[in-house]
Amino acid sequence: MDWISIANAVINGVVIGMLLALPALAITLVFGIARFPNAATGDYMTLGAYTTIASQMFLGGSIVVAVLGAMTMTAAISLLMYFWVFRALAERSHVSRLIASIGVAFAVRSTITFFAGQDQYVVDLPLVRAWNFGGIRILPTDLYIVGAALIALLLVFCVMYLTPTGRRMRAIADSPELAAASGIRARRVMIFLWAVAGAFCGLGGALLGIKAVVLPELGWELLMPMFAGVILGGIGSPVGAVLGIVTFSIAQEVASLFVGPAYKVVLAFLILLCVLLLRPQGMFGRPIAAR
Amino acid sequence: MSLLQIAKLSGGYGDVDIITGIDMHVGAKEIVTIAGTNGAGKSTLIKAAMGILPRIAGTMVFDGIDLMKLQIEDRVRIGISYVPQVRNVFGTLTVLENLQVVEHAPGKSARIRDMFDLFPALAGRRGTYAENLSGGERQQLAFARALMSSPRLILLDEPSAALSPALTDQVFEEVKRLPQADVAVLMVEQRARQALAFSDRGYILDAGRIVLSDTGASLLANEEMGDVYIGRGQSQAAMPHAPSTHV
Ligand SMILES: Nc1ncnc2c1ncn2[C@@H]1O[C@H](COP(=O)(O)OP(=O)(O)OP(=O)(O)O)[C@@H](O)[C@H]1O
Ligand SMILES: [Mg+2]
Numbered sequence: 001m002d003w004i005s006i007a008n009a010v011i012n013g014v015v016i017g018m019l020l021a022l023p024a025l026a027i028t029l030v031f032g033i034a035r036f037p038n039a040a041t042g043d044y045m046t047l048g049a050y051t052t053i054a055s056q057m058f059l060g061g062s063i064v065v066a067v068l069g070a071m072t073m074t075a076a077i078s079l080l081m082y083f084w085v086f087r088a089l090a091e092r093s094h095v096s097r098l099i100a101s102i103g104v105a106f107a108v109r110s111t112i113t114f115f116a117g118q119d120q121y122v123v124d125l126p127l128v129r130a131w132n133f134g135g136i137r138i139l140p141t142d143l144y145i146v147g148a149a150l151i152a153l154l155l156v157f158c159v160m161y162l163t164p165t166g167r168r169m170r171a172i173a174d175s176p177e178l179a180a181a182s183g184i185r186a187r188r189v190m191i192f193l194w195a196v197a198g199a200f201c202g203l204g205g206a207l208l209g210i211k212a213v214v215l216p217e218l219g220w221e222l223l224m225p226m227f228a229g230v231i232l233g234g235i236g237s238p239v240g241a242v243l244g245i246v247t248f249s250i251a252q253e254v255a256s257l258f259v260g261p262a263y264k265v266v267l268a269f270l271i272l273l274c275v276l277l278l279r280p281q282g283m284f285g286r287p288i289a290a291r
Numbered sequence: 292m293s294l295l296q297i298a299k300l301s302g303g304y305g306d307v308d309i310i311t312g313i314d315m316h317v318g319a320k321e322i323v324t325i326a327g328t329n330g331a332g333k334s335t336l337i338k339a340a341m342g343i344l345p346r347i348a349g350t351m352v353f354d355g356i357d358l359m360k361l362q363i364e365d366r367v368r369i370g371i372s373y374v375p376q377v378r379n380v381f382g383t384l385t386v387l388e389n390l391q392v393v394e395h396a397p398g399k400s401a402r403i404r405d406m407f408d409l410f411p412a413l414a415g416r417r418g419t420y421a422e423n424l425s426g427g428e429r430q431q432l433a434f435a436r437a438l439m440s441s442p443r444l445i446l447l448d449e450p451s452a453a454l455s456p457a458l459t460d461q462v463f464e465e466v467k468r469l470p471q472a473d474v475a476v477l478m479v480e481q482r483a484r485q486a487l488a489f490s491d492r493g494y495i496l497d498a499g500r501i502v503l504s505d506t507g508a509s510l511l512a513n514e515e516m517g518d519v520y521i522g523r524g525q526s527q528a529a530m531p532h533a534p535s536t537h538v
Contacts (some may be wrong), residue, residue, distance in 0.1 A: 164391070167384065171392045174381040177343060181375070183367035183394030183440060 003178040004135040009257050013250030015142045017229075018149040020249060022204035024157065024226050025218075026197035028233075028241035032173035033193050034086060034098035037227065040104040042219030043112075043200055048205025049114050049214045053121045063125060063210075067148075071202040077108065078198025082190060105220065113216050123206075145207045152203055153242060156196060160238065165192055173236065184256040197250065213280045223251070225265065228272050234285025244283060248272065294319045294475050295340070295353050295444055302339050309335045310499040313349070317401035317444060317477050318419065318491075320470040326483035326520055327496035331480040334376055336496065339447050341373040341479065342366050354443065368395045372442035376449045382422030383511030386413055389421055389432055393439035397485050406435040427458045434465060438474070445469065447468075447478040451486075461487065483520070495520045 007244040023041050030038045055061070059069075081104050089097045127196020130137040160166035168189050172179045176186065205219060212218070225248060248268055255267035276282070303309040308475035311331045317323045317422060325333050338344045340351065342363040351358035356369055381389050390403045407414035410431040416424065420431055435537050437445055442496035451459040451468065459482060469476050480486035486492050497520065503510070 122527050167388055169390045170384060170388075171381050174383045175378050178375065178378060178381060179392075180363040181341060181343070181367065181373045182392055182436065183364050184392065185394075 004234065005257055009253040010250055011142075013253035014246060015146055015211070016253070017246030017249030018146045019204055020222065020229065020245045022149055022152060022200040022207075023222075024233075024241045024245040025153065025238055026200045026204075027226060027230050028236060028238055029159055029169070029193060030197050031230070032236045033169055034090075034097070034190065036094040036101065037195070039098060039101040040081065040108060041197075042221070042223040043105040043108040043207030044074045044078060044198060044201035045208060045219035046214075046216065046221070047077060047135060047219075048113060048202030049123075049209030049218055050116055050121070051202065052123055052206040052209050053214055054116075054122050063123070066123075067203065068208040070206040071199040074202030074205070075195045075198035078194045078201070079191065082194040085192075087104070087190070087261065099125055104123045109216055109220065112117050116216075118216060121209075123209045123214065124193065125210060141210060145210065148207060150199065155198070157194075157238070165189070196231060225249075225268070227268060228285065232272050232275055232282055234282030237282070237284040238269050240282055240284030247283075292355075293317060295350070295477065297340070297495075298350045298351035300336075300339060300347060300351060301336070302349075303343050304345055310339065310496075313339075313501060315494055315501065315504070317475050319443070319475055320471060320473060321474045321491045322470060322478065322489065323467065324486045325477070325479045325482065325491040325496055326487070326491040326493060326510075328520065331496045332499040333496055334448050335499075337373070337448050337477070337479055341371065343373075365395070367442075370441070370443035371446065372437035372440060372444070373446045374433045374437045374448060374450060376452060378420040378427055380424075380526050383420065385418050385420055386424070386432055387417040389436050389440050390434065393436060395440045399439075402439055402441070406438065409438075410435050427461065428456055430454060430458070431465075432463055434462075442474060444475045444477065446477060449479050449481055451482050452479065459485070473494055484511065 006044070025043055027041050027045075030036070030041075048070040050074040052063075052066045055066040055069045056177070059065070061204060085100050086097060087106060089100055114134030125141065128140050130139045158166075160169060168179070168184050169192070171182065171184055172186055172189055180186065201219075208218065208222075226245065229245030229248040230241045231244070232248055248271075249272045252264045252268040255271075256264035259267055279285075295317040297313055297315045300313040301308045314338060315323075325336060325451075327333050335344060342358070342361060347359070348421060349359075353366075353371060360392075362370070381392065384392060385482065387403070390406055391399065393399075396402050409418070412428055413431055413435060414524050416428065422449075426434060432504065447466070450462050453462040454462060463485065465537050466476055466478065478486065478490075483493075487507040491504065493507050493510045494501050495503040495510070503513070507511070
């Protein structure tokens with residue numbers, strides 16, 4: 001295997017990983033604060049991709065407007081589902097919320113297919129040629145995707161670590177009981193959480209729609225790799241989620257060079273298993289005993 | 292009138308009552324200690340007063356306000372603070388953030404300066420994540436966090452747990468100072484003999500019921516009860532400390 005192919009696979013892995021880092025961060029934040037693995041994350045992405053397509057079809061206009069529209073739509077649906085479903089289950093076990101989120105996932109996907117059918121769509125973008133640096137190919141679109149993801153990630157990390165709202169979020173993730181005993185109202189934080197989680201899934205989905213063909217299973221099929229990335233990074237660690245999913249995506253793309261695309265998922269999960277054998281808490285997680 | 296008045300209080304985590312028929316009160320600027328064997332329901336009683344216990348019945352009045360209808364956050368607002376037995380600081384937040392995050396603290400930055408004056412050891416560690424503090428520093432931060440909202444009543448669940456005898460003395464010195472700042476204390480203590488010595492009053496809890504209540508001095512003098520519930524001997528600090536059993 002020549003090093004140029006490997007370099008291209010790594011670049012591709014970075015792009016996909018950065019894009020998936022958005023929903024992966026949403027998974028981590030929801031897991032840490034609302035305390036369940038949200039199985040609807042993938043379908044919120046799908047919703048974002050379809051909203052982008054629909055907005056281009058019916059409203060015309062620029063891709064930027066379409067992507068912002070997708071973020072707004074998924075944020076709104078995410079908030080709706082919080083008020084309608086997850087808020088009522090807040091005091092129940094996390095398993096009940098997980099099951100409910102699987103239900104939400106199916107509901108979102110069925111609603112999409114009801115309107116859009118099973119057809120495939122592509123986001124309408126002018127074709128651009130890749131820059132070629134002696135065999136190493138870089139697509140300008142990929143740069144935009146990585147740029148958009150980076151800006152969104154930086155914004156949320158600034159909020160998390162530099163603002164009172166972010167401090168409250170981290171306090172609730174640390175200990176809900178102590179947070180309440182410090183006078184922090186969880187409900188206000190939850191509204192912010194679900195809006196951000198929704199918008200991130202929407203952005204991730206829209207960017208994925210630019211890179212791939214849009215079909216109803218788009219996000220659902222990514223759910224397991226995304227969970228794997230989050231676990232690899234260390235559950236509950238936002239930085240870990242980003243680095244975990246990027247590592248996982250690179251591993252997947254490089255693996256596909258050696259075993260073919262059909263088995264790349266298997267190989268990536270093997271890597272995940274090996275890492276977890278050495279470091280059960282993931283790359284950036286804290287050992288449970290220390291808490 | 293008492294600051295906190297509890298009558299016929301019972302409650303628990305599931306269907307079973309862990310505490311039953313509790314009658315107790317705490318006056319303004321009073322230090323009141325709850326003692327009892329492991330599993331007697333001491334932590335449960337403190338949680339009921341803070342509003343954390345899932346199921347309660349009875350009456351609880353704080354400063355003329357009916358507590359039974361109030362959420363935890365609102366109890367903080369009206370002047371009640373709580374230092375849990377375990378996980379009493381936000382480990383993933385810095386020392387400074389642990390104080391900043393507290394709501395209902397008007398004049399927050401001035402209040403934080405007061406806390407650093409009160410606990411100078413914390414001032415030098417304001418950027419340290421709380422999980423990296425030593426046991427003593429951690430306990431100081433737990434106190435400072437609870438005092439941020441300028442409470443009139445502070446609920447302390449075993450403030451000396453897992454501390455060395457020297458650090459225990461230091462923590463007790465801090466507790467003794469609280470009434471001067473117009474803060475009343477309702478405290479659970481394993482080192483009951485030592486705690487009752489500076490408490491105005493005490494309650495002995497057994498299997499979820501109050502079996503005895505008296506002034507701190509009288510409880511210490513009561514020999515038969517003392518042997519069973521408070522522990523024999525002159526000073527518990529001199530004896531090897533039996534760590535509390537839960538994690
Ligand atoms: N979160 C909980 N859920 C269910 N039962 C609980 C919970 N916490 C405590 N209990 C039960 O309530 C009873 C009293 O526990 P509690 O923690 O109040 O005792 P304690 O007097 O504080 O004991 P210790 O001295 O060990 O701290 C015990 O039987 C315990 O098993
Ligand atoms: Mg206890």
